Amino acid sequence: MKKALFASLLSFTLAMPAIAATAFTDGKDAVDYRQASFQLIRHNMGDIQDMIRGNVAFDAERVQRRAEALALLSQLPWESFTIPGTKEAGGNVKPAIWDNLPEVQERGAKMAADAAALLAAAKTAEQAEIRKAFGDFARNCKACHDKYKAD
Numbered sequence: 001m002k003k004a005l006f007a008s009l010l011s012f013t014l015a016m017p018a019i020a021a022t023a024f025t026d027g028k029d030a031v032d033y034r035q036a037s038f039q040l041i042r043h044n045m046g047d048i049q050d051m052i053r054g055n056v057a058f059d060a061e062r063v064q065r066r067a068e069a070l071a072l073l074s075q076l077p078w079e080s081f082t083i084p085g086t087k088e089a090g091g092n093v094k095p096a097i098w099d100n101l102p103e104v105q106e107r108g109a110k111m112a113a114d115a116a117a118l119l120a121a122a123k124t125a126e127q128a129e130i131r132k133a134f135g136d137f138a139r140n141c142k143a144c145h146d147k148y149k150a151d
């Protein structure tokens with residue numbers, strides 16, 4: 001038993017170098033991290049949008065689950081733009097982004113605040129409230145993409 005524990009601890013320790021680079025220390029991982037965050041944002045947002053448009057039956061509990069995810073996910077991508085080396089690591093960004101990082105953080109914080117408001121609206125289960133909060137949240141995307149996301 002003890003031997004098995006030791007062996008598994010040893011293999012964990014040996015495996016450490018393989019995970020030493022993370023999204024918070026490695027420029028390329030930082031690109032992957034934000035792109036993955038944005039994809040999850042897109043999926044969770046899309047489901048609410050489908051319900052608002054009537055493509056999927058409205059389900060207040062399901063809206064709330066998606067809004068909970070968005071409230072968390074909307075906090076994630078922004079830090080990645082500040083990781084040393086990420087500027088050189090690629091991604092679909094317009095070069096102007098690197099001269100405007102404080103503004104990018106502000107836009108990120110605004111989107112996270114709008115996601116929190118969307119969650120508050122989702123908890124009321126009132127469709128009119130959800131629709132309005134969703135519109136406010138969704139406006140963040142295109143405004144920033146036009147400025148900083150490469151096509």
Ligand code: HEC
Nearest residue numbers: 035038039042091092093104107108111140141144148149
């Ligand atoms: C503050 C700026 C900003 C805001 C706000 C923003 N984005 Fe983005 N988004 C970007 C940038 C920059 C990229 C390109 C990232 C890269 O490739 O490194 C991007 C990329 C993406 C991608 C592509 C990810 C991939 O796999 O390459 C998706 C999807 C996306 N955003 C969805 C959204 C949605 C949905 C919203 C609104 C709810 C949103 N974004 C809000 C800046 C923003």
